Amino acid sequence: MNLPRPRSQSPRLKSWPMWMLMGIVTVCLLAIGAGREGGPLTQQERIDGITKRLACPTCDGESVFVSQASAAVNIKNEVARQVAAGQRDDEQIVAFIEDRFGGRVLLVPRATGFDSLVWVLPVSVLVCSVAGLAATFRRWRREQGLVPSDDDRALVAQLLAEEPEDHDEVPG
Amino acid sequence: MRDRGIGGSTAFRGRRSSVIATAVGIVVALFFIVLVVSSPEDRESAASPLLGNPAPVVKSTTLDDMQFELSRRRGSWVMFNFFNSTCVPCRQEHPELVAFHEAQAAAGTPTELYSVINDDSDNAVRAFFEANRGDWSKIRDDDGSIAVAFGVAKVPETWIIDPNGYVRMRFIGAVTKNLLDEKLTELQAAFEGM
Numbered sequence: 001m002n003l004p005r006p007r008s009q010s011p012r013l014k015s016w017p018m019w020m021l022m023g024i025v026t027v028c029l030l031a032i033g034a035g036r037e038g039g040p041l042t043q044q045e046r047i048d049g050i051t052k053r054l055a056c057p058t059c060d061g062e063s064v065f066v067s068q069a070s071a072a073v074n075i076k077n078e079v080a081r082q083v084a085a086g087q088r089d090d091e092q093i094v095a096f097i098e099d100r101f102g103g104r105v106l107l108v109p110r111a112t113g114f115d116s117l118v119w120v121l122p123v124s125v126l127v128c129s130v131a132g133l134a135a136t137f138r139r140w141r142r143e144q145g146l147v148p149s150d151d152d153r154a155l156v157a158q159l160l161a162e163e164p165e166d167h168d169e170v171p172g
Numbered sequence: 173m174r175d176r177g178i179g180g181s182t183a184f185r186g187r188r189s190s191v192i193a194t195a196v197g198i199v200v201a202l203f204f205i206v207l208v209v210s211s212p213e214d215r216e217s218a219a220s221p222l223l224g225n226p227a228p229v230v231k232s233t234t235l236d237d238m239q240f241e242l243s244r245r246r247g248s249w250v251m252f253n254f255f256n257s258t259c260v261p262c263r264q265e266h267p268e269l270v271a272f273h274e275a276q277a278a279a280g281t282p283t284e285l286y287s288v289i290n291d292d293s294d295n296a297v298r299a300f301f302e303a304n305r306g307d308w309s310k311i312r313d314d315d316g317s318i319a320v321a322f323g324v325a326k327v328p329e330t331w332i333i334d335p336n337g338y339v340r341m342r343f344i345g346a347v348t349k350n351l352l353d354e355k356l357t358e359l360q361a362a363f364e365g366m
Binding site for chain 1: 220221222290291315316317319320321322323324325326
């Protein structure tokens with residue numbers, strides 16, 4: 001007797017726990033990697049790290065780290081002095097330079113105040129776009145089974161009746 | 173299943189398109205308003221957190237190898253002009269500074285004018301002043317610490333510091349004698365009324 005074979009799960013459904021596991025492992029590894037202390041930095045590493053976060057105030061899109069402009073060299077010297085003095089941490093040194101030259105000297109905008117829009121807007125647009133697409137796809141699927149109303153039928157019938165007779169004739 | 177009908181669906185889409193178009197229009201209009209009401213960059217950059225606050229510590233040497241310390245200039249109005257002998261606007265404003273300095277020399281309590289040398293050699297500055305006059309002290313800023321302390325990125329820039337050591341005014345770009353006279357008179361009147 002042939003018993004009905006149980007419906008096998010689709011391969012996509014079978015593999016999703018594995019994908020989820022891989023996702024969780026990846027996120028955990030990234031979190032550990034990002035949070036891990038790399039040991040104390042040398043003064044030069046601190047200077048390099050700070051100057052890479054600062055924009056040269058007289059150049060277009062160059063960091064203080066790479067720029068050879070006079071203003072950038074002056075800032076580099078100031079950062080080196082403050083690191084050597086050891087009285088301020090990296091954030092305080094960046095804040096000092098920002099205080100003197102203004103927010104335009106920051107290569108990475110702050111995540112507070114008006115500047116936070118730089119971070120918030122792209123994420124908001126992405127979320128809205130995904131939500132909009134999902135809503136549209138759902139509506140399209142629903143509309144596939146849309147039933148014409150009596151008015152629609154009447155309208156189509158009226159248009160068909162008004163159509164010329166030779167419409168269906170094959171040319172030639 | 174809802175029986176909205178084809179005609180009803182079209183009308184619904186039309187309404188929604190209008191709503192979306194209106195929303196996009198509002199956002200674009202808001203951006204436009206922000207652009208119109210925001211300050212131009214040069215006016216913004218003339219501001220400084222130092223204005224109204226004590227001037228940064230300035231310790232250096234002059235071109236004549238004399239010690240210079242800003243804190244020892246208390247009691248006098250001090251003017252710093254950040255300068256480079258190869259910078260065209262600096263060269264253009266120089267006659268105005270000479271005229272201002274000569275007029276100040278005749279005043280009862282003259283404002284002390286100093287050129288802060290920005291990224292320039294001693295010899296080039298000496299040669300420039302010999303050729304173009306200007307009998308005031310020139311302060312060395314070899315490591316750029318004075319420029320950074322005042323937030324100076326480009327020259328020329330001129331700063332006015334009151335007799336109590338507070339920063340009172342910043343001029344970005346070339347200045348004229350008349351502008352300096354006018355602003356200094358205003359500042360001195362306000363200072364005396366304090």
